[in-house]
Amino acid sequence: MVSAPGASATGRASQGARPVRNHYALSGLLRCGHCGTPMVITGGSSSSYYVCGAVKKRQTCPNRKSLREDTARARIFDALEQRFTSPAAIGFLRQAIVDELKRLSSSANAEVRERQERLARTEERRLLSLRSGSVQ
Numbered sequence: 001m002v003s004a005p006g007a008s009a010t011g012r013a014s015q016g017a018r019p020v021r022n023h024y025a026l027s028g029l030l031r032c033g034h035c036g037t038p039m040v041i042t043g044g045s046s047s048s049y050y051v052c053g054a055v056k057k058r059q060t061c062p063n064r065k066s067l068r069e070d071t072a073r074a075r076i077f078d079a080l081e082q083r084f085t086s087p088a089a090i091g092f093l094r095q096a097i098v099d100e101l102k103r104l105s106s107s108a109n110a111e112v113r114e115r116q117e118r119l120a121r122t123e124e125r126r127l128l129s130l131r132s133g134s135v136q
């Protein structure tokens with residue numbers, strides 16, 4: 001029993017801490033489907049396995065199942081590849097790009113408009129100063 005976490009990121013890297021590098025791509029991502037404790041690697045001489053961290057450290061979880069690291073990695077990356085290369089995913093990304101470009105364009109247009117208005121006000125003030133003879 002293994003479950004992947006939701007979309008909640010820990011944000012460790014953005015808090016200034018150095019990212020932890022480890023050998024296993026899924027470390028810290030898999031959780032025990034029974035108790036929710038992060039799965040940890042345990043290794044034999046030929047293969048590594050994910051097991052419930054509560055089982056390995058304190059024997060407090062009844063989930064004694066293990067999952068080969070290479071099998072888990074292959075299955076999860078295959079599923080991700082299929083999901084991110086599906087027509088629906090590509091359509092979603094295209095629309096997100098279009099929406100972002102529209103937002104950026106709108107923002108840039110608003111900034112240009114604001115600067116043009118500010119320039120017009122400045123030119124008007126300068127003209128008034130020239131007419132009144134108090135040129136600065």
Ligand SMILES: [Zn+2]
Pocket residue numbers: 032033034035036037052053054055061062063
């Ligand atoms: Zn567990």
